[in-house]
Amino acid sequence: MWARTGEDSKTTLQDYNEAVEWINGLIPFGIRPGLERIERLMEGLGNPHRKLKFIHVAGTNGKGSSCAFLTSTLMKSGFDVGTFTSPYITKFTNRFQYNGQDIPENTLVSLSNRLLPLIEEIAASELGSPTMFEVSTALAILYFAEECYPDVVVWETGLGGRMDVTNIVTPIVSLITNIGMDHTDVLGDTIEQIATEKAGIIKPGVPVVSCVEQPEAIEVLRRTAQAKHSTLYLLGEQFSYERLEGNDHEQAMNFRGPYRELKLNISLLGEHQCKNAAGVMMVLEVLRQYMAFVLEDEAVLSGFRSTAWAGRLEQVSREPRVVLDGAHNPEGAATLARSIPEIYKYRKLNLMMGMLANKHHRGYLEHILPIVDTLILTEPDFRRKMDVEALYNIVEQLKAARAKENLEIIVERDWKKALELLMSRTEREDLGVVTGTLYMISDVRATLLHHTDSEKGW
Numbered sequence: 001m002w003a004r005t006g007e008d009s010k011t012t013l014q015d016y017n018e019a020v021e022w023i024n025g026l027i028p029f030g031i032r033p034g035l036e037r038i039e040r041l042m043e044g045l046g047n048p049h050r051k052l053k054f055i056h057v058a059g060t061n062g063k064g065s066s067c068a069f070l071t072s073t074l075m076k077s078g079f080d081v082g083t084f085t086s087p088y089i090t091k092f093t094n095r096f097q098y099n100g101q102d103i104p105e106n107t108l109v110s111l112s113n114r115l116l117p118l119i120e121e122i123a124a125s126e127l128g129s130p131t132m133f134e135v136s137t138a139l140a141i142l143y144f145a146e147e148c149y150p151d152v153v154v155w156e157t158g159l160g161g162r163m164d165v166t167n168i169v170t171p172i173v174s175l176i177t178n179i180g181m182d183h184t185d186v187l188g189d190t191i192e193q194i195a196t197e198k199a200g201i202i203k204p205g206v207p208v209v210s211c212v213e214q215p216e217a218i219e220v221l222r223r224t225a226q227a228k229h230s231t232l233y234l235l236g237e238q239f240s241y242e243r244l245e246g247n248d249h250e251q252a253m254n255f256r257g258p259y260r261e262l263k264l265n266i267s268l269l270g271e272h273q274c275k276n277a278a279g280v281m282m283v284l285e286v287l288r289q290y291m292a293f294v295l296e297d298e299a300v301l302s303g304f305r306s307t308a309w310a311g312r313l314e315q316v317s318r319e320p321r322v323v324l325d326g327a328h329n330p331e332g333a334a335t336l337a338r339s340i341p342e343i344y345k346y347r348k349l350n351l352m353m354g355m356l357a358n359k360h361h362r363g364y365l366e367h368i369l370p371i372v373d374t375l376i377l378t379e380p381d382f383r384r385k386m387d388v389e390a391l392y393n394i395v396e397q398l399k400a401a402r403a404k405e406n407l408e409i410i411v412e413r414d415w416k417k418a419l420e421l422l423m424s425r426t427e428r429e430d431l432g433v434v435t436g437t438l439y440m441i442s443d444v445r446a447t448l449l450h451h452t453d454s455e456k457g458w
Helices: 016-024 036-044 063-076 105-123 132-148 191-201 215-227 271-290 297-306 330-343 361-371 388-402 415-425 438-448
Strands: 003-005 010-012 054-058 081-084 096-098 152-156 173-176 208-210 232-234 240-246 251-256 261-266 314-318 321-325 349-354 374-379 408-414 431-436
Touching: 010 105, 016 105, 016 132, 036 105, 036 132, 054 063, 054 191, 063 081, 063 152, 063 271, 063 297, 081 132, 096 132, 105 132, 173 191, 173 271, 191 215, 208 215, 208 271, 215 232, 240 271, 251 271, 261 271, 261 297, 271 297, 271 330, 314 438, 321 330, 321 438, 330 361, 330 431, 349 361, 349 415, 361 388, 374 388, 374 415, 388 408, 408 415, 415 431, 415 438, 431 438
Parallel strands: 054 152, 054 173, 081 152, 173 208, 208 232, 321 431, 349 374, 349 431, 374 408
Antiparallel strands: 003 010, 081 096, 240 251, 251 261, 314 321
């Protein structure tokens, strides 16, 4: 535990491990939508978020990849870029990046010590304790506003939009990647309700770009943008894309916007990444046309081509071939089921999956089962894991209607043993895929890439 030091016995966090332990110690306070605590925090710090220019990114899937595209293209164009994302795959410091580099551990400690008395003060008030994500968000704002001073901050929502802590900021442009059925316990159980929450990031007079496709979701965005006097740039209307070709390491696409066309090559795989790239390209066009951002084509194209994002159709082993993908909801599963046969050639597909308990497992499995030859069910090493036997029962219910006739199902509760099974059963002509919650993807990735100091978390 952290120590109390000094004459006035104030709490002081001594090192990086203590700081992370303190922040993660707030996890039991859960997800508590609302801006009251973060507003109080920002007031106590002098509202540092008002010094920064943000690109606010929301959506069900594709947020992380879109943030990666934005960070890469803006950096290649000569801008200093802050990036705040979640969850993290390798280390807690991944959340807070400046020009692609994690926050230094000593800086995280000093900023945590600055926040700690404020957090304790708010915890003792009628508002109750700030959550882990609220403290992380405040720490990110302090880091960017008072330590490294980026030209622009790529700012990913944690959950939803309207009541998400990140919605404390007023961005220069907003991006809503897509909308699907996820976190329905918090955001609502219809597309329209979820769209209303995501549309909450739209601010008065701030342009918004979206790749949303469902008619009822589009209507929500139109209505919200109109009420806020915000210009809406919508995929299929103001901009579009066409996927031209692709292989297992790159793909090409044409972007068509209101001002011009451009051919892009991207190293992130799957048609869904073309859609994400198109949304980001439209954001860049808004910055270029209306906000005097100097974005030369050569730099932008280089930024798209060099963008990488861990755990998204990422091949981490060649012998045997193993691909990681953090698809964890029905929309992600549908995308994965389309992408794998399109990108990779294989004889048998061996798929290992582990999920959290609060997801739409039936819808996920309906999409993924038809392409699988061997299914290895396991459990992530995480507090909210889905029981593997319960997952197996859903597979059994769906097997006759959705699965291949000769589907083999293996149940192995220990994810490490499940990974060993996947590796041993995936022969030279086969493809192994690990999918499900990013918490398991993080552990598998660290194991296969021999990252002994890897952390994971939301």
